[in-house]
Amino acid sequence: MNFNEEQVISEISSIFSHSNKSNPEVIVGIGDDAAVVTTDHHSVITTDMAIEGIHFRCEWSSAYEIGCKITVANLADIYAMGADPRYLVVALTLTGNEELSWIKELAQGIADTAAKSDSVVVGGDLSRAQQIMISMTAVGTSRLHITRSGAQVGDSIYVSALPGFSRAGFEILSKNLPHSPAFVRALSQFKSPELDPALMRTFKSAHALCDVSDSLLIQAEQISKASSVAFEIDTKKIEKGDGFTDLAAVAQSIGCDVWDLILAGGEDHVLLATGVNLPGICIGRVIEGSGVKVLEMKKAPDSWRHFN
Numbered sequence: 001m002n003f004n005e006e007q008v009i010s011e012i013s014s015i016f017s018h019s020n021k022s023n024p025e026v027i028v029g030i031g032d033d034a035a036v037v038t039t040d041h042h043s044v045i046t047t048d049m050a051i052e053g054i055h056f057r058c059e060w061s062s063a064y065e066i067g068c069k070i071t072v073a074n075l076a077d078i079y080a081m082g083a084d085p086r087y088l089v090v091a092l093t094l095t096g097n098e099e100l101s102w103i104k105e106l107a108q109g110i111a112d113t114a115a116k117s118d119s120v121v122v123g124g125d126l127s128r129a130q131q132i133m134i135s136m137t138a139v140g141t142s143r144l145h146i147t148r149s150g151a152q153v154g155d156s157i158y159v160s161a162l163p164g165f166s167r168a169g170f171e172i173l174s175k176n177l178p179h180s181p182a183f184v185r186a187l188s189q190f191k192s193p194e195l196d197p198a199l200m201r202t203f204k205s206a207h208a209l210c211d212v213s214d215s216l217l218i219q220a221e222q223i224s225k226a227s228s229v230a231f232e233i234d235t236k237k238i239e240k241g242d243g244f245t246d247l248a249a250v251a252q253s254i255g256c257d258v259w260d261l262i263l264a265g266g267e268d269h270v271l272l273a274t275g276v277n278l279p280g281i282c283i284g285r286v287i288e289g290s291g292v293k294v295l296e297m298k299k300a301p302d303s304w305r306h307f308n
Protein backbone atom coordinates (compact mmCIF):
# COMPACT_ATOMS: atom_id res chain seq x y z
CA MET A 1 0.00 0.00 0.00
CA ASN A 2 1.47 3.33 -1.04
CA PHE A 3 -0.62 5.51 1.30
CA ASN A 4 -3.13 5.48 4.11
CA GLU A 5 -6.64 6.94 4.13
CA GLU A 6 -5.78 9.91 6.31
CA GLN A 7 -2.93 10.87 4.01
CA VAL A 8 -5.16 10.72 0.90
CA ILE A 9 -7.90 12.77 2.52
CA SER A 10 -5.39 15.32 3.74
CA GLU A 11 -3.81 15.67 0.26
CA ILE A 12 -7.17 15.81 -1.53
CA SER A 13 -8.54 18.30 0.98
CA SER A 14 -5.61 20.62 0.54
CA ILE A 15 -6.19 20.62 -3.24
CA PHE A 16 -9.91 21.40 -2.89
CA SER A 17 -10.04 23.46 0.29
CA HIS A 18 -8.61 26.69 -1.13
CA SER A 19 -11.65 27.05 -3.41
CA ASN A 20 -13.93 26.18 -0.47
CA LYS A 21 -12.45 28.92 1.67
CA SER A 22 -12.47 31.55 -1.04
CA ASN A 23 -16.12 30.90 -1.99
CA PRO A 24 -18.51 32.77 0.34
CA GLU A 25 -21.35 30.46 -0.70
CA VAL A 26 -19.65 27.45 0.87
CA ILE A 27 -20.73 27.70 4.52
CA VAL A 28 -19.17 24.39 5.65
CA GLY A 29 -16.72 22.85 3.19
CA ILE A 30 -14.59 19.71 3.18
CA GLY A 31 -13.86 18.29 6.63
CA ASP A 32 -17.22 17.73 8.31
CA ASP A 33 -19.93 15.06 7.96
CA ALA A 34 -21.50 16.97 5.09
CA ALA A 35 -21.10 20.27 3.31
CA VAL A 36 -23.40 23.24 3.79
CA VAL A 37 -23.85 25.52 0.79
CA THR A 38 -25.99 28.43 -0.29
CA THR A 39 -28.56 27.64 -2.97
CA ASP A 40 -31.05 29.81 -4.74
CA HIS A 41 -33.58 29.50 -7.57
CA HIS A 42 -33.89 25.85 -8.58
CA SER A 43 -31.18 23.31 -7.82
CA VAL A 44 -30.21 21.07 -10.73
CA ILE A 45 -28.68 17.76 -9.63
CA THR A 46 -26.90 15.12 -11.66
CA THR A 47 -24.48 12.26 -11.10
CA ASP A 48 -22.17 10.27 -13.36
CA MET A 49 -19.53 7.69 -12.70
CA ALA A 50 -16.33 6.65 -14.41
CA ILE A 51 -15.08 3.09 -13.99
CA GLU A 52 -11.57 1.91 -14.80
CA GLY A 53 -11.70 -0.30 -17.90
CA ILE A 54 -15.15 0.97 -18.92
CA HIS A 55 -14.68 4.75 -19.08
CA PHE A 56 -10.92 5.14 -18.86
CA ARG A 57 -7.68 3.21 -18.82
CA CYS A 58 -4.71 4.28 -16.76
CA GLU A 59 -2.39 3.20 -19.63
CA TRP A 60 -4.18 5.65 -21.94
CA SER A 61 -4.87 8.66 -19.77
CA SER A 62 -3.03 10.47 -17.01
CA ALA A 63 -4.74 10.89 -13.65
CA TYR A 64 -5.10 14.59 -14.44
CA GLU A 65 -6.92 13.80 -17.71
CA ILE A 66 -9.20 11.28 -15.99
CA GLY A 67 -10.10 13.92 -13.39
CA CYS A 68 -10.85 16.46 -16.13
CA LYS A 69 -12.98 14.00 -18.09
CA ILE A 70 -15.30 12.90 -15.27
CA THR A 71 -15.74 16.54 -14.27
CA VAL A 72 -16.59 17.59 -17.83
CA ALA A 73 -19.13 14.74 -18.05
CA ASN A 74 -20.90 16.08 -14.96
CA LEU A 75 -20.62 19.78 -15.78
CA ALA A 76 -21.95 19.18 -19.30
CA ASP A 77 -25.09 17.62 -17.82
CA ILE A 78 -25.66 20.76 -15.74
CA TYR A 79 -25.10 23.05 -18.76
CA ALA A 80 -27.38 20.74 -20.76
CA MET A 81 -30.22 21.78 -18.43
CA GLY A 82 -29.51 25.44 -19.13
CA ALA A 83 -28.12 25.74 -15.60
CA ASP A 84 -24.84 26.92 -14.05
CA PRO A 85 -22.73 24.42 -12.08
CA ARG A 86 -21.96 25.34 -8.46
CA TYR A 87 -20.96 22.38 -6.27
CA LEU A 88 -19.47 18.94 -6.79
CA VAL A 89 -19.03 15.90 -4.55
CA VAL A 90 -16.65 13.12 -5.53
CA ALA A 91 -16.82 9.50 -4.35
CA LEU A 92 -13.66 7.59 -5.16
CA THR A 93 -12.55 3.98 -4.86
CA LEU A 94 -8.86 3.14 -5.04
CA THR A 95 -7.18 -0.24 -5.26
CA GLY A 96 -4.36 0.69 -2.89
CA ASN A 97 -1.74 0.24 -5.63
CA GLU A 98 -1.85 3.83 -6.87
CA GLU A 99 0.90 6.30 -6.04
CA LEU A 100 -0.12 9.23 -3.86
CA SER A 101 1.09 11.51 -6.66
CA TRP A 102 -1.44 9.85 -9.04
CA ILE A 103 -4.29 10.57 -6.62
CA LYS A 104 -3.19 14.20 -6.21
CA GLU A 105 -3.08 14.63 -10.00
CA LEU A 106 -6.60 13.21 -10.27
CA ALA A 107 -7.84 15.69 -7.66
CA GLN A 108 -6.02 18.53 -9.44
CA GLY A 109 -7.68 17.65 -12.77
CA ILE A 110 -11.06 17.74 -11.04
CA ALA A 111 -10.29 20.99 -9.19
CA ASP A 112 -8.96 22.81 -12.28
CA THR A 113 -11.90 21.80 -14.48
CA ALA A 114 -14.38 22.74 -11.74
CA ALA A 115 -12.70 26.13 -11.31
CA LYS A 116 -13.10 26.95 -15.02
CA SER A 117 -16.85 26.61 -14.48
CA ASP A 118 -16.86 28.55 -11.19
CA SER A 119 -17.79 25.42 -9.27
CA VAL A 120 -16.16 23.86 -6.21
CA VAL A 121 -15.71 20.38 -4.78
CA VAL A 122 -17.33 20.50 -1.33
CA GLY A 123 -16.93 16.88 -0.28
CA GLY A 124 -16.72 13.24 -1.25
CA ASP A 125 -16.03 9.74 -0.02
CA LEU A 126 -13.20 7.28 -0.23
CA SER A 127 -13.15 3.48 -0.18
CA ARG A 128 -11.13 0.53 -1.41
CA ALA A 129 -12.22 -1.65 -4.35
CA GLN A 130 -10.66 -3.85 -7.01
CA GLN A 131 -11.02 -1.09 -9.60
CA ILE A 132 -10.71 2.66 -9.55
CA MET A 133 -14.18 4.22 -9.67
CA ILE A 134 -15.00 7.90 -9.59
CA SER A 135 -18.58 8.87 -8.95
CA MET A 136 -19.31 12.55 -9.13
CA THR A 137 -22.45 14.48 -8.25
CA ALA A 138 -22.89 18.02 -9.47
CA VAL A 139 -25.33 20.63 -8.24
CA GLY A 140 -26.20 23.61 -10.40
CA THR A 141 -28.59 26.47 -10.23
CA SER A 142 -31.04 27.90 -12.74
CA ARG A 143 -34.00 30.24 -12.95
CA LEU A 144 -35.38 28.47 -16.00
CA HIS A 145 -34.30 24.98 -16.93
CA ILE A 146 -34.27 23.52 -20.42
CA THR A 147 -35.41 19.92 -20.84
CA ARG A 148 -35.38 17.42 -23.68
CA SER A 149 -39.10 17.94 -24.29
CA GLY A 150 -39.13 21.52 -25.60
CA ALA A 151 -38.26 20.99 -29.29
CA GLN A 152 -40.76 22.67 -31.59
CA VAL A 153 -41.57 22.06 -35.26
CA GLY A 154 -39.68 24.74 -37.20
CA ASP A 155 -36.69 24.80 -34.82
CA SER A 156 -33.23 24.40 -36.22
CA ILE A 157 -30.98 21.72 -34.70
CA TYR A 158 -27.50 22.69 -33.49
CA VAL A 159 -24.43 21.13 -31.93
CA SER A 160 -22.08 23.36 -29.92
CA ALA A 161 -19.13 21.75 -31.79
CA LEU A 162 -18.65 18.82 -34.15
CA PRO A 163 -18.88 15.51 -32.25
CA GLY A 164 -16.79 12.50 -33.30
CA PHE A 165 -13.26 13.46 -32.26
CA SER A 166 -13.55 11.57 -28.97
CA ARG A 167 -14.61 8.37 -30.71
CA ALA A 168 -11.73 8.82 -33.17
CA GLY A 169 -9.33 9.12 -30.20
CA PHE A 170 -10.83 5.96 -28.70
CA GLU A 171 -10.28 4.10 -32.00
CA ILE A 172 -6.66 5.30 -32.22
CA LEU A 173 -5.94 4.09 -28.68
CA SER A 174 -7.89 0.81 -29.03
CA LYS A 175 -6.16 -0.09 -32.28
CA ASN A 176 -2.82 1.05 -30.82
CA LEU A 177 -2.15 3.13 -33.93
CA PRO A 178 1.09 5.11 -34.12
CA HIS A 179 0.40 8.67 -33.02
CA SER A 180 0.61 11.39 -35.64
CA PRO A 181 0.25 15.19 -35.32
CA ALA A 182 -3.10 14.90 -37.13
CA PHE A 183 -4.44 12.86 -34.19
CA VAL A 184 -3.81 15.48 -31.48
CA ARG A 185 -7.36 16.83 -31.32
CA ALA A 186 -8.92 13.36 -31.36
CA LEU A 187 -6.66 12.03 -28.61
CA SER A 188 -7.09 15.04 -26.39
CA GLN A 189 -10.86 15.10 -26.93
CA PHE A 190 -11.08 11.46 -25.80
CA LYS A 191 -8.73 11.81 -22.85
CA SER A 192 -9.91 15.18 -21.63
CA PRO A 193 -12.86 16.59 -23.58
CA GLU A 194 -13.02 20.33 -24.13
CA LEU A 195 -15.66 22.28 -22.21
CA ASP A 196 -16.05 25.98 -22.85
CA PRO A 197 -18.33 27.40 -20.13
CA ALA A 198 -18.91 30.65 -22.07
CA LEU A 199 -20.09 28.70 -25.13
CA MET A 200 -22.24 26.39 -22.99
CA ARG A 201 -24.00 29.37 -21.43
CA THR A 202 -24.92 30.79 -24.84
CA PHE A 203 -27.32 27.84 -25.26
CA LYS A 204 -29.64 29.14 -22.54
CA SER A 205 -32.09 30.32 -25.19
CA ALA A 206 -32.47 26.79 -26.64
CA HIS A 207 -35.92 25.19 -26.67
CA ALA A 208 -34.56 21.68 -26.00
CA LEU A 209 -31.08 20.71 -24.89
CA CYS A 210 -28.94 17.73 -23.92
CA ASP A 211 -25.26 16.81 -24.00
CA VAL A 212 -23.82 14.19 -26.31
CA SER A 213 -22.41 11.50 -24.03
CA ASP A 214 -23.75 8.38 -25.75
CA SER A 215 -24.00 9.52 -29.37
CA LEU A 216 -25.55 12.23 -31.53
CA LEU A 217 -28.11 9.76 -32.88
CA ILE A 218 -29.11 8.42 -29.46
CA GLN A 219 -29.37 11.91 -28.02
CA ALA A 220 -31.36 13.13 -31.06
CA GLU A 221 -33.75 10.21 -30.58
CA GLN A 222 -34.15 11.15 -26.91
CA ILE A 223 -35.10 14.77 -27.71
CA SER A 224 -37.36 13.82 -30.61
CA LYS A 225 -39.21 11.27 -28.47
CA ALA A 226 -39.51 13.55 -25.43
CA SER A 227 -40.78 16.41 -27.63
CA SER A 228 -43.01 14.28 -29.93
CA VAL A 229 -41.37 15.67 -33.06
CA ALA A 230 -39.07 14.33 -35.78
CA PHE A 231 -35.43 15.30 -36.33
CA GLU A 232 -34.11 15.78 -39.84
CA ILE A 233 -30.31 15.77 -39.76
CA ASP A 234 -28.64 17.01 -42.92
CA THR A 235 -25.21 15.55 -43.66
CA LYS A 236 -24.55 18.39 -46.14
CA LYS A 237 -24.88 20.95 -43.33
CA ILE A 238 -22.52 18.94 -41.09
CA GLU A 239 -19.96 18.73 -43.90
CA LYS A 240 -19.79 22.54 -43.93
CA GLY A 241 -19.26 22.73 -40.15
CA ASP A 242 -16.04 23.60 -38.38
CA GLY A 243 -13.73 20.61 -37.97
CA PHE A 244 -15.39 18.33 -40.52
CA THR A 245 -12.47 18.30 -42.96
CA ASP A 246 -10.00 17.50 -40.16
CA LEU A 247 -12.20 14.75 -38.76
CA ALA A 248 -12.76 13.27 -42.23
CA ALA A 249 -8.98 13.13 -42.75
CA VAL A 250 -8.47 11.43 -39.37
CA ALA A 251 -11.30 8.98 -40.13
CA GLN A 252 -9.68 8.04 -43.41
CA SER A 253 -6.26 7.47 -41.90
CA ILE A 254 -7.61 5.26 -39.08
CA GLY A 255 -9.93 3.24 -41.33
CA CYS A 256 -13.22 4.56 -39.91
CA ASP A 257 -16.31 5.98 -41.56
CA VAL A 258 -16.50 9.67 -40.61
CA TRP A 259 -20.30 9.36 -40.19
CA ASP A 260 -19.85 6.55 -37.68
CA LEU A 261 -17.62 8.90 -35.68
CA ILE A 262 -20.00 11.87 -35.89
CA LEU A 263 -23.36 10.16 -35.51
CA ALA A 264 -22.47 7.20 -33.32
CA GLY A 265 -19.45 8.44 -31.37
CA GLY A 266 -19.99 9.67 -27.84
CA GLU A 267 -18.19 11.38 -24.98
CA ASP A 268 -17.45 14.67 -26.70
CA HIS A 269 -19.96 16.25 -24.30
CA VAL A 270 -20.93 18.88 -26.85
CA LEU A 271 -24.46 20.23 -26.53
CA LEU A 272 -27.24 19.16 -28.88
CA ALA A 273 -29.90 21.85 -29.04
CA THR A 274 -32.99 22.91 -30.90
CA GLY A 275 -34.09 26.51 -31.23
CA VAL A 276 -33.62 29.62 -33.30
CA ASN A 277 -30.36 31.45 -34.05
CA LEU A 278 -28.19 29.44 -31.68
CA PRO A 279 -24.38 29.33 -31.90
CA GLY A 280 -22.39 26.28 -32.98
CA ILE A 281 -23.12 24.23 -36.07
CA CYS A 282 -26.63 24.00 -37.53
CA ILE A 283 -27.14 20.35 -38.49
CA GLY A 284 -30.79 20.14 -39.44
CA ARG A 285 -34.37 20.97 -38.54
CA VAL A 286 -37.24 19.82 -36.41
CA ILE A 287 -40.24 18.61 -38.41
CA GLU A 288 -43.57 16.98 -37.68
CA GLY A 289 -43.55 13.24 -37.06
CA SER A 290 -41.36 10.97 -35.00
CA GLY A 291 -37.84 9.57 -35.05
CA VAL A 292 -34.55 10.74 -36.50
CA LYS A 293 -33.99 10.90 -40.23
CA VAL A 294 -30.46 11.46 -41.52
CA LEU A 295 -30.52 12.81 -45.07
CA GLU A 296 -28.27 10.96 -47.55
CA MET A 297 -27.39 8.20 -45.03
CA LYS A 298 -27.60 4.67 -46.31
CA LYS A 299 -26.61 2.66 -43.24
CA ALA A 300 -27.32 3.12 -39.55
CA PRO A 301 -24.15 3.71 -37.48
CA ASP A 302 -23.74 1.67 -34.30
CA SER A 303 -23.56 3.62 -31.02
CA TRP A 304 -21.91 2.66 -27.74
CA ARG A 305 -24.19 0.82 -25.27
CA HIS A 306 -23.23 -0.46 -21.81
CA PHE A 307 -25.45 -3.55 -22.14
CA ASN A 308 -26.03 -5.02 -25.57
Ligand SMILES: Nc1ncnc2c1ncn2[C@@H]1O[C@H](COP(=O)(O)OP(=O)(O)O)[C@@H](O)[C@H]1O
Pocket residue numbers: 047048077213214
Ligand atom coordinates in the same frame (compact mmCIF):
# COMPACT_ATOMS: atom_id res chain seq x y z
N1 LIG B 1 -29.15 4.16 -11.14
C1 LIG B 1 -30.02 5.12 -11.42
N2 LIG B 1 -30.96 5.48 -10.51
C2 LIG B 1 -31.82 6.48 -10.79
N3 LIG B 1 -31.84 7.16 -11.95
C3 LIG B 1 -30.94 6.85 -12.88
C4 LIG B 1 -29.99 5.81 -12.67
N4 LIG B 1 -29.21 5.73 -13.78
C5 LIG B 1 -29.66 6.68 -14.63
N5 LIG B 1 -30.70 7.35 -14.10
C6 LIG B 1 -31.43 8.45 -14.72
O1 LIG B 1 -31.78 8.12 -16.05
C7 LIG B 1 -31.66 9.25 -16.93
C8 LIG B 1 -30.70 8.91 -18.08
O2 LIG B 1 -29.40 8.60 -17.55
P1 LIG B 1 -28.06 8.78 -18.41
O3 LIG B 1 -28.25 8.12 -19.73
O4 LIG B 1 -26.94 8.33 -17.55
O5 LIG B 1 -28.06 10.34 -18.61
P2 LIG B 1 -26.82 11.27 -18.99
O6 LIG B 1 -26.40 10.88 -20.37
O7 LIG B 1 -27.39 12.64 -18.92
O8 LIG B 1 -25.75 11.01 -17.95
C9 LIG B 1 -31.17 10.40 -16.06
O9 LIG B 1 -32.29 11.18 -15.69
C10 LIG B 1 -30.59 9.71 -14.83
O10 LIG B 1 -30.70 10.51 -13.67
Ligand SMILES: Cc1ncc(C[n+]2csc(CCOP(=O)(O)OP(=O)(O)O)c2C)c(N)n1
Pocket residue numbers: 048049053054055056057073170213214265266267304306
Ligand atom coordinates in the same frame (compact mmCIF):
# COMPACT_ATOMS: atom_id res chain seq x y z
C1 LIG C 1 -11.56 2.06 -21.65
C2 LIG C 1 -12.74 2.66 -22.41
N1 LIG C 1 -13.50 1.86 -23.18
C3 LIG C 1 -14.56 2.39 -23.85
C4 LIG C 1 -14.86 3.72 -23.76
C5 LIG C 1 -16.02 4.30 -24.55
N2 LIG C 1 -17.20 4.59 -23.71
C6 LIG C 1 -17.32 4.21 -22.44
S1 LIG C 1 -18.78 4.74 -21.74
C7 LIG C 1 -19.25 5.49 -23.18
C8 LIG C 1 -20.59 6.19 -23.32
C9 LIG C 1 -20.81 7.27 -22.33
O1 LIG C 1 -20.75 6.81 -20.99
P1 LIG C 1 -22.00 6.73 -20.04
O2 LIG C 1 -21.60 6.12 -18.76
O3 LIG C 1 -23.14 6.06 -20.76
O4 LIG C 1 -22.28 8.28 -19.89
P2 LIG C 1 -23.64 9.04 -19.56
O5 LIG C 1 -24.56 8.84 -20.73
O6 LIG C 1 -24.18 8.43 -18.30
O7 LIG C 1 -23.19 10.46 -19.38
C10 LIG C 1 -18.28 5.32 -24.17
C11 LIG C 1 -18.37 5.84 -25.55
C12 LIG C 1 -14.03 4.50 -22.92
N3 LIG C 1 -14.26 5.80 -22.71
N4 LIG C 1 -12.98 3.96 -22.28
Ligand SMILES: [Mg+2]
Pocket residue numbers: 047048049
Ligand atom coordinates in the same frame (compact mmCIF):
# COMPACT_ATOMS: atom_id res chain seq x y z
MG1 LIG D 1 -25.33 9.43 -16.80
